Amino acid sequence: MQHLIDGVITAIVQAAINGNIDQITSAVPFARSRTPQEKDHLPELGSQRYAIMVILYNIMVAHPTIFPASFNQANFTKSYQLIQVLDAIIARLETLLTLFKDTRALVGSDLQANAMQAYEFEKGADKRGDAPIHDSLQQVVELMSHASKTPIILAIGFGGSSIISNMDTSKKVLVIGPNAVSVREESAPLATAITWNPLTTYEIPSHWKVMVVTNLGTAGATSIAYYS
Numbered sequence: 603m604q605h606l607i608d609g610v611i612t613a614i615v616q617a618a619i620n621g622n623i624d625q626i627t628s629a630v631p632f633a634r635s636r637t638p639q640e641k642d643h644l645p646e647l648g649s650q651r652y653a654i655m656v657i658l659y660n661i662m663v664a665h666p667t668i669f670p671a672s673f674n675q676a677n678f679t680k681s682y683q684l685i686q687v688l689d690a691i692i693a694r695l696e697t698l699l700t701l702f703k704d705t706r707a708l709v710g711s712d713l714q715a716n717a718m719q720a721y722e723f724e725k726g727a728d729k730r731g732d733a734p735i736h737d738s739l740q741q742v743v744e745l746m747s748h749a750s751k752t753p754i755i756l757a758i759g760f761g762g763s764s765i766i767s768n769m770d771t772s773k774k775v776l777v778i779g780p781n782a783v784s785v786r787e788e789s790a791p792l793a794t795a796i797t798w799n800p801l802t803t804y805e806i807p808s809h810w811k812v813m814v815v816t817n818l819g820t821a822g823a824t825s826i827a828y829y830s
Contacts, residue, residue, distance in 0.1 A: 604715035606708045647685070655682075741803045744774060753827040756815070758783065760823060763816040771810065773829040774803040781819025783826060788812035800824070 611619075627633070636644070647655065659682050666675060721742065728736050745753075755778070758764050765788060769775070777783055779800030786795035787810045797818065798804050806813065806828075817824045 603719065604712050606712050607705060741774075741776075744803065745776060753829050755825055755827050757823050757825045758815060758817040760817060760819060760821055762823075763814055765812060765814055766828065767812045768830040769806055769810075769813060770829040771806045771808045774805055776803045776827040777801065778825040778827055781817055781822065781824035783824060784816040784818050786814050788814050798826075 645651070659678065662669065662675060662678060669675060721739075724735060724739060727733050728739055753776070756764055756766070775798070777798045777800050782797055782799045784795045784797055785804075786792070787807070789812070795814075795816070815826060
């Protein structure tokens with residue numbers, strides 16, 4: 603069996619990591635996401651504009667008396683200092699994120715290799731009638747039949763919901779888990795929602811145009827895989 607990564611993240615360690623993330627977020631109460639309008643209309647400070655900004659800032663520092671009182675030099679300085687700190691923090695976070703993503707890729711490779719080896723053993727057991735696993739293996743076969751098109755993996759945070767409007771209703775949805783989800787057509791009443799359990803595939807009603815998926819877990823995120 604392939605085993606590139608040998609490690610465990612305990613519930614205590616995960617809670618500590620989540621706590622540290624919460625502390626980081628709380629430490630910068632002014633941080634916020636951009637609005638759609640800001641994304642559309644505010645310019646990005648790319649490398650060229652950053653270089654221009656640095657030159658203009660240094661001119662201001664060297665010659666503060668050339669500016670009228672209406673120009674707030676203190677705010678310019680605060681923004682200049684803040685973006686440097688943000689860039690340093692982002693660089694550290696990107697390094698950490700890359701580490702976790704690479705580790706996940708290696709663990710994923712382990713899982714893929716081991717799953718395919720397990721599949722061969724399970725197929726043999728199914729043929730011999732050793733265990734009632736035929737229906738589960740049929741789900742695997744159905745998913746493999748769509749292997750030419752990569753499914754979209756959607757993570758839904760604890761207590762959260764997601765709206766999907768581009769799903770292919772001719773294909774099934776796999777609830778990856780670990781939590782069950784509630785699903786309904788967006789325009790339908792909440793009472794019409796149905797529950798989909800982890801590690802199970804489900805058909806999407808063909809008349810659904812927009813689907814609302816809600817994480818039913820008492821803690822943590824859950825995921826589904828669907829085709830667009």
